[in-house]
Amino acid sequence: MTQPANPPQDWIARWQRVARRIRVPLGFVTAALYLFELWRRAPQPAAVAWSLALVLPGLWLRGYAAGYVKKNRELTQTGPYAYTRNPLYLGSMLIAAGFAVALLSWPVALVLALGFGVIYVPVIASEERFLRSAFSGFDQYCQQVPRLIPRLTPARNPGEQSAPGTFSFSLYLRHREYNASIGAALLYLSLLLLRPSLAALVRGLH
Numbered sequence: 001m002t003q004p005a006n007p008p009q010d011w012i013a014r015w016q017r018v019a020r021r022i023r024v025p026l027g028f029v030t031a032a033l034y035l036f037e038l039w040r041r042a043p044q045p046a047a048v049a050w051s052l053a054l055v056l057p058g059l060w061l062r063g064y065a066a067g068y069v070k071k072n073r074e075l076t077q078t079g080p081y082a083y084t085r086n087p088l089y090l091g092s093m094l095i096a097a098g099f100a101v102a103l104l105s106w107p108v109a110l111v112l113a114l115g116f117g118v119i120y121v122p123v124i125a126s127e128e129r130f131l132r133s134a135f136s137g138f139d140q141y142c143q144q145v146p147r148l149i150p151r152l153t154p155a156r157n158p159g160e161q162s163a164p165g166t167f168s169f170s171l172y173l174r175h176r177e178y179n180a181s182i183g184a185a186l187l188y189l190s191l192l193l194l195r196p197s198l199a200a201l202v203r204g205l206h
Contacts, residue, residue, distance in 0.1 A: 015122035051102035058094030066177035067167040078165035082154035
């Protein structure tokens with residue numbers, strides 16, 4: 001009796017393979033474009049200031065979510081996870097959008113949007129597949145909480161225990177979410193200092 005052929009990979013698996021291959025090259029392209037746009041014109045102080053309206057909430061949301069999520073151990077439904085199923089990714093998107101605003105660069109914004117679409121869509125789909133198989137209440141959670149755009153009021157889980165969960169600073173440290181704040185600070189320093197430093201270097205070479 002002949003064995004049936006292996007079923008073809010579904011779109012999630014195929015897309016993940018593509019995403020893994022292009023993630024690093026796309027990161028280099030984004031960094032190169034960022035440096036080019038920064039060299040092409042000086043950041044405007046007003047744009048840099050307005051960017052904080054996106055970057056700071058993004059950092060706060062990522063840090064807040066990191067203090068609640070217990071990856072692969074339980075289905076987190078409290079804190080920011082009562083408003084959106086993916087607060088970490090939403091925070092990253094706000095941070096990226098903020099730095100596009102700081103540069104006033106449509107090319108950077110388009111490349112970032114492309115990167116998030118290519119990388120995060122299969123990641124979110126894969127994570128949801130795992131959560132659906134690991135936790136019986138995931139489908140009910142999906143019915144109450146949006147995938148990305150947050151709802152206005154926290155969802156109430158009928159099966160929720162009396163202790164709704166609280167922010168854990170130890171979880172925040174364990175997930176090393178402080179690295180996002182360090183990275184954002186370095187990017188702002190580059191906005192303020194990198195262009196003058198490169199200009200001084202070029203003048204020195206001439």
